[in-house]
Amino acid sequence: LLLAQAATPQQAAGVGRQAGGRVFLFLHTDDFARDHARMQAAGVTFLESPRAEPYGRVVVFEDLYGNRWDLIEPQSNGPSG
Template structure:
């Protein structure tokens, strides 16, 4: 038996704002954008070639809106692996992605923390081989 995590929900204030950042600035692929009702869509995005996807979930009500950007309690909760840290970091900077720190080199690899426009913290990460 084989299993994998197919998607992780990420609460955003607006579907189109999420697509604009993740697809427009980070270069993720828009896998699916299906209208489910007048207020709900099924929006799947992923880095090119990735098996696990993000399901963008537009906040519905004050409780969900309050969770935007705080879904992992202020910790880095998302990890974007790359095989070309220098190029991806430079591309993301030029696209206006906000990095909290300069790149640093740890025993496990190169890393820099960035934020999406909603407050979620991410690691851009290239592991040592």
């Protein structure tokens, strides 16, 4: 994944709005609590509180350009994942 700096005013106008305000990037983790705590300590902007979903633990955050990401630890389906 390459996030490149906008080179023109037209490109700059679209930064952070490529997905129309929706999450479109997913950061998978094998330790949600660890990575959430590290990201909080680093000043990452979270848009909600962490929540449990049938598919795993998840929280939405923004990067420096306003792109919305999910930090997600998928639900384990047993020893093989």
